[in-house]
Amino acid sequence: MKAAKTPTTASVLETGGLSEMPCVAITADVPETTSVASAVPQSSRGIFITFEGGDGAGKSTQIELLSQYLESRGKTVVQTLEPGGTELGRNIRELLLHGGQVSPRAEALLYAADRAQHVDCLIRPALEAGQVVISDRYIDSSLAYQGGARDLGEEITQLSQWATQNLWPDVTVLLDIDPRIGLRRAMDAEPDIEYDRMEAESLAFHEAVRARFLELATADPSRYLVVDATLSREKIATKIRARIDEHFSQNLTACEHSEKPLTRETGENPVCEHTKEQLAREAGENSTCENESITRGAGENPDGENPACANKKQHAGTNAVSKAPKD
Numbered sequence: 265m266k267a268a269k270t271p272t273t274a275s276v277l278e279t280g281g282l283s284e285m286p287c288v289a290i291t292a293d294v295p296e297t298t299s300v301a302s303a304v305p306q307s308s309r310g311i312f313i314t315f316e317g318g319d320g321a322g323k324s325t326q327i328e329l330l331s332q333y334l335e336s337r338g339k340t341v342v343q344t345l346e347p348g349g350t351e352l353g354r355n356i357r358e359l360l361l362h363g364g365q366v367s368p369r370a371e372a373l374l375y376a377a378d379r380a381q382h383v384d385c386l387i388r389p390a391l392e393a394g395q396v397v398i399s400d401r402y403i404d405s406s407l408a409y410q411g412g413a414r415d416l417g418e419e420i421t422q423l424s425q426w427a428t429q430n431l432w433p434d435v436t437v438l439l440d441i442d443p444r445i446g447l448r449r450a451m452d453a454e455p456d457i458e459y460d461r462m463e464a465e466s467l468a469f470h471e472a473v474r475a476r477f478l479e480l481a482t483a484d485p486s487r488y489l490v491v492d493a494t495l496s497r498e499k500i501a502t503k504i505r506a507r508i509d510e511h512f513s514q515n516l517t518a519c520e521h522s523e524k525p526l527t528r529e530t531g532e533n534p535v536c537e538h539t540k541e542q543l544a545r546e547a548g549e550n551s552t553c554e555n556e557s558i559t560r561g562a563g564e565n566p567d568g569e570n571p572a573c574a575n576k577k578q579h580a581g582t583n584a585v586s587k588a589p590k591d
């Protein structure tokens with residue numbers, strides 16, 4: 265049986281001030297009638313990017329390339345995945361992929377439980393801290409696999425919205441591939457390991473997943489970027505970078521033209537503050553740090569050093585979860 269993906273978890277507490285466990289949901293102070301999605305303006309937080317697609321499409325490969333790119337530009341990147349982005353999630357992943365039979369409704373609930381824990385304990389705190397979160401799969405996987413291929417329909421959307429308190433990604437990259445090619449890639453990557461419970465589904469199942477992903481993307485083009493996953497790794501990475509750069513520059517423009525305060529509590533515009541810092545950091549980076557290599561885990565600011573450079577080093581060391589190859 266194909267082994268589970270086991271991300272190496274570095275507590276954000278050690279590196280960036282957040283803690284995966286114990287999990288204190290950041291939503292605790294929010295009145296029950298107010299969803300966090302509406303209480304916190306989308307633009308005042310970090311950026312949430314998800315990667316979707318069939319098995320073996322190349323998600324892990326592109327997530328790694330995008331993370332390197334963003335970190336080299338001074339961003340704090342949290343790489344994570346579903347199922348399995350938290351301690352509880354890792355147990356759920358094992359049950360889902362390697363634990364024997366699971367009924368379709370139980371399967372849907374287990375993915376939703378994994379996601380609820382993931383959002384409360386990792387994704388939302390990281391976004392509130394202004395970080396870039398990149399998740400290998402999120403809600404759209406449930407919509408495509410459980411809603412589409414398992415034919416559980418619209419209730420999966422409601423379940424996912426409830427589980428996440430309506431937290432949707434800013435950008436979703438769909439790596440589109442014929443499942444025969446994707447599954448072959450997954451097999452070639454690890455020839456000695458059998459398919460997991462989901463990969464072992466029929467070709468018709470995987471074709472239904474692909475078709476539903478494409479429908480979802482067509483219905484929401486402003487969130488989705490669809491890329492042909494049979495292109496070379498570099499061509500795919502270039503398309504993704506262009507879209508993410510565009511997202512960042514649109515946020516800058518929105519800030520520069522925004523006059524209304526974006527938080528009810530303080531009347532300040534956190535987007536603009538965030539953006540100014542970012543611009544200063546990037547300006548510093550371009551002028552003096554261009555040739556400096558990034559050291560993971562280094563965070564000191566030796567006397568006389570450009571703070572923008574020190575900042576950049578810190579960012580490179582703050583991954584909350586990094587994915588290890590399937591073992």
Ligand SMILES: Nc1ncnc2c1ncn2[C@@H]1O[C@H](COP(=O)(O)OP(=O)(O)OP(=O)(O)O)[C@@H](O)[C@H]1O
Pocket residue numbers: 317318319320321322323324325326449450452453493494495496497500
């Ligand atoms: N553009 C590409 N062209 C050819 N091979 C690729 C490409 N991108 C990734 N691969 C290879 O395909 C295999 C699967 O890639 P990867 O693990 O990134 O996919 P994945 O979508 O994360 O898979 P899974 O869904 O199984 O987790 C790896 O061997 C990888 O090197």
Ligand SMILES: Cc1cn([C@H]2C[C@H](O)[C@@H](COP(=O)(O)O)O2)c(=O)[nH]c1=O
Pocket residue numbers: 269319345346347375401402403405406407409410462463
């Ligand atoms: C989040 C999520 C995932 N799945 C399926 C998709 C894959 O077959 C596995 C996860 O394995 P991977 O190697 O990490 O891609 O789970 C799903 O059916 N529903 C979901 O919500």
